Amino acid sequence: MAKISFLGHACFMIEAAGHTVIIDPFLNGNPQATMKPEDVTVEAVLLTHGHADHFGDTVAIAKKNSALVVANHELAIFAQNEGVENIHPMHIGGQYDFPFGTVKLTPAQHGSAYIRENGEIVYTGMPCGIILTMNGKRIYHAGDTGLFSDMKLIGDRNPLDLAIVPIGDNFTMGIADAVEAVKLLHPKMVIPMHYNSWPPIEANADSFVDRVEKECGVTCVKVNPGESIEI
Numbered sequence: 001m002a003k004i005s006f007l008g009h010a011c012f013m014i015e016a017a018g019h020t021v022i023i024d025p026f027l028n029g030n031p032q033a034t035m036k037p038e039d040v041t042v043e044a045v046l047l048t049h050g051h052a053d054h055f056g057d058t059v060a061i062a063k064k065n066s067a068l069v070v071a072n073h074e075l076a077i078f079a080q081n082e083g084v085e086n087i088h089p090m091h092i093g094g095q096y097d098f099p100f101g102t103v104k105l106t107p108a109q110h111g112s113a114y115i116r117e118n119g120e121i122v123y124t125g126m127p128c129g130i131i132l133t134m135n136g137k138r139i140y141h142a143g144d145t146g147l148f149s150d151m152k153l154i155g156d157r158n159p160l161d162l163a164i165v166p167i168g169d170n171f172t173m174g175i176a177d178a179v180e181a182v183k184l185l186h187p188k189m190v191i192p193m194h195y196n197s198w199p200p201i202e203a204n205a206d207s208f209v210d211r212v213e214k215e216c217g218v219t220c221v222k223v224n225p226g227e228s229i230e231i
């Protein structure tokens with residue numbers, strides 16, 4: 001069993017077998033956030049890419065918890081440069097077994113940079129998706145991405161208990177493409193993310209849920225920020 005909590009936007013906390021990790025911990029400044037970074041207790045922070053709405057409160061959370069930051073090589077080094085002590089750099093296609101579970105990075109079709117308040121752009125490597133296996137449950141967090149046909153390879157080679165996919169359009173897949181992504185990934189269950197945080201990414205999650213269940217025959221659950229499900 002694994003417990004998946006949605007903390008708003010693209011941030012998920014995953015607990016299984018006594019281990020807890022967080023993905024893309026953007027809480028301060030996240031209009032959907034239901035938790036403060038200082039209340040987060042985790043052993044690892046997993047990052048899909050360097051955009052501020054994903055990197056978020058990584059440094060504060062990692063420092064407070066002495067947590068390991070797992071990310072693509074450039075982003076992991078960026079986190080280290082920002083003051084994170086424990087990093088584990090990986091890259092696309094690579095998999096590694098951690099005490100909390102197994103992480104594999106996948107491609108994602110997107111940008112990846114940390115943009116400072118003064119406009120300086122710091123390159124943070126290629127954007128990624130994350131396949132996280134904890135306590136026998138395999139979860140795919142797609143990160144920010146458009147639809148790409150290699151999602152079929154991801155689903156075929158890594159049978160997924162859960163796929164978490166963006167539906168907000170503008171910066172990522174919208175609903176129509178996300179339905180196609182579910183067909184390629186063929187997971188047991190789907191959760192939509194990365195929508196309704198701001199006006200450009202407004203999306204009707206109920207319509208996505210209907211379409212996934214009707215067109216893909218896959219269970220789809222709209223998890224509201226602050227809510228959890230168990231798989």
Ligand code: NI
Pocket residue numbers: 049051054110111144171
């Ligand atoms: Ni992004």
Ligand code: MN
Pocket residue numbers: 010051053054144171194
């Ligand atoms: Mn984003």
